Amino acid sequence: MIRSERAPAPAASSPLRAPCAGAVRGASVALLCAAALTPLAASAAPRGDVVLRNGTVLEDVEYEVRGESVRVTLKYGSRTYRRDEIRRLVPKDAPSSTDGATEDGGPSAADWETRFRLQELADWEPVAANDPLVRARMKHTQRDALLEVRVRPADSAWNIPEPGARARVDRSVSDEIFADLATRFARRPRGTVTPFAYQGSRVYRVGPFTALPHGSERGEERTITELRFRNHGLEYAVSCSVKSEDAAVLADEVEVALRAFSFLPVLDLDEDHYADYTHGFRLRRPGDDWILETEPFSTTKPLRARNKDGRAVVLVRVLPGRPDEAVAALLEERKKRSRYFVERAREARTHRGSSVVAFEFEDFEPGGRRKLHYQGFGGFAAGHTVLVQGMAPLSDEDAAKLDREVRAVIESVQLYDQERARRRLGEEARALRAVASGWAAALKRDWSKALRDYDTAIGEMPTYALAHYLRGLAKKELGDAKGYAEDVEKAAALDPAGGYDAALGDLARTEAEIATRKKDWRRALELWARVYASSKNEKDLRDLLRAGTSYWGQQRRKPRLRDTVRAFEKALKPVRKVKGVHELLARVYREAGAELLRKKEYSDARRMASALRKLGRIVKAKRYESDAGRLSDQIKRARGD
Structure with a gap:
């Protein structure tokens, strides 16, 4: 069994920055309740300072959170403290919490809902996972290999025997595993299921075996090795799939890749974010001038976020009962307490996939002199209601900015709903x-x-x-x-990377040829762009440029020129970095700008100059930026600016 109490050391990751003006504040400044990467992570316990409520500081010690106690390894032995004896834990290093996406919005090798991450690996990169049950996927940058984590519901735990030559796997377990594998491959795979020691836990190792995925053709067989285990009411399959001809070359890398899995910590926080599975939520601060004040051991008020001067605040409370009851009680209490209370909204809605009751009202704080705008929601998570309430002034000069920041904090909240x-x-x-x-x-x-x-x-x-x-x-x-x-x-x-565009290209080619014969140049432009994006064939490029040139010649003197330019942009976006294509698009921007200038449609002409300048930056063509500058100067002279 994989036990969730164990808390191995964090993987190499972003270190926790020292507290500063914008750092995490409060009684638990940098506490990681399950340390870093919980079961199935590296083997050592986390190190850091343990600060006791009596003022004693145990410096640079190993500690391990075990339910309501913390076990500390000292120089001459170990000692267990109750949680109420500890003021805070300050780890030396802590991993950044992953959000299921990278900072630039790209795919991430982590999943909040199913509580795991894949550590970074040399020669592997995260890619989008679009298949059922695949919660994270990494692709080898040099070879045809995929590392995936598949997760499905599990109704019971596995009693995995001790690994060894005499270990016997229950037949029902192996049948269930291969029945599941049969849903992914053209024929039911054959292989072995054996107990395996994996980062201090017992798992089942499946394979390696060779199989042909659904929708693939003969000759596209893959060699698959999997590790399977159950935790959190789910079954996890860490799977490495390699094109069979590359299997021998990547054998060692496969073993390393399979060990990249680790569970996310029960509590993970730093100055920018707070993620808490016990209370069932996570959020991010909206900027450097916001502070997260945390009390993770509190059963009712684990978090308060505020801007530096305290005029904008977001409170998170944990309450018993249903969300609608919690919101109704909040509004009723405010209404009884204040004659200035004005309810603006109360409605059921969906927030980041969770059903919540949202609310909005205006009121004064007791003894306050400024009216405040309140907003937030109540949602069910981890067996209780999480009530998120933000407030900001209505009449200050920067009221709109503060209100946006409060809304950003509220929008960043994600509830953990295992069911x-x-x-x-x-x-x-x-x-x-x-x-x-x-x-x-x-x-x-x-x-x-x-x-x-x-x-x-x-x-x-x-x-x-x-x-x-x-x-x-x-x-x-x-x-x-x-x-x-x-x-x-x-x-x-x-799934743009799924290879379906090849079939799409053949289909589009026939339609493109028909549109060309009919001289339906707009349709021909769209179709030839799609064909060329798939084929990268020079003849298809020539047909694309012919369709584009003909369509522009047909439309350039007609009204609603802006709509024509938009049609070009939409059709050519996937291939605009190709030389002939961006030259055609630049010509459209230049000539459209000149025509709009002639018609004294200055606003649209400026948009053409801006689009031309942006295109120049994208394709690194200085001449386009120079042309855009000349067009902008002409517009200014015409307007008398």
Whole structure:
């Protein structure tokens, strides 16, 4: 069994910055309740300072949080303290909490809902995970290999035997594992399931085995190795999938990659964020002039966020009962206490996937002289109600700014709802099974049944790109060419890196040729851009430029020139860095700007200059920026600026 009490050391990550004017404040300045990466992480306990309430400071010691106590390893032995004896824990190093996305909005190798992360690995990078049950995915930058974490609901724990030559795996366990694997591959895989010692815990190791994923062709077999274990009511499969011809070369890297998994800490905080599984929420501060004041051991008020002068505040409270009751009690109390209370809104809504009761009102604080704007919500998480309440002045000069910052803190709050995660994973598991059933029907050329199964899969998981693609193939076999095109386009839109654009390119080529013959240049422009994005063929590029030049010649003197430019931008965006394409787009911006200037439509002309300047920066063409500057000067002279 993997036990969640154990708290190994943090992986190498961003160190916790020392407290400063914008740092975390309060009784628990940098406490990490489950230290850093909980079970299945590195083996050593975290180190840091343990500050006791009697004023004693135990410096640079190992400590381990165990439920309501903390075990501290001292020079001549160890001692266990109750939580109420400890003022704070200050770790020497702490990992940054991952949000499920990188700071630039790209994919991340972590998942808050299912409580894990993949550590950074040399030659591996996070990529988007669009398949059912896949919560994180990393791709090898040099070879055809994927590291994935799949998560599904688990109704019971596994009693994994001690690893060793005599270890025997229950037949029902291995049957269940391979039945699950059969939903992902064209044929039921064959391999071994063995107990395995993994970072101080017992897991099942599956494989390596060779299998062909659904939708793949013969010759595209992959070699897969998995580690499986259960925790938090979920089953985790850390899976490394390698193109079979690369398996021998990457054998050592696969072993390293499989050890990248670790659970997120129960409590993880620094000066920028607070993530707490015990209370069931996390949030981020909106800027450097905000402070997070934390009391993680408090059962009712774990967090207060405020700006430096205290005029804008967000409180998080943990309350018993339902969210609607908590919000109603708050508003009723304010109404009884103040004759200036004005309720602006109270409604049920969805906040970052969670059902909440949102509220908004105006009132004075007791003894206060300024009226404040209050906003927030109550939501259910971790078995109780989390009530988030923000307040900011209504009449100060910077009231609008403060109100935006309060709203940003509230918007950043994410509730931890394990049952919701289990329901969603259950839907994804059913979608996966439906696709497996549809694929089996397709192999028998029973296209009607395959179509029904794919419809079922999409009903369970509308964002399942492979299901859309396979349904399109089934429609094609049943003579529905339009339905085929729509489904393939949908699959390509849902998963741009999935390779569906190849089928899309063949389909678009036929339509592009028809549009060209009809001299429907706008449609031809859109289609040839799509074809060239897939093929990178010089002939397709020439056809694209011909369609674009013809469309521009047709439209450049007509009204609503701005709409024509938008059509160019939309069609050419995926390929605008190609030399001939950005030259065509630059010409459109220059000539459109000149025409709009002639018509004295100065606002739109300025937009053309701005777009030309931006294009120059994107493709690193100084001449476009110079052209944009000249157009801007002409507009200023014409306006008399």
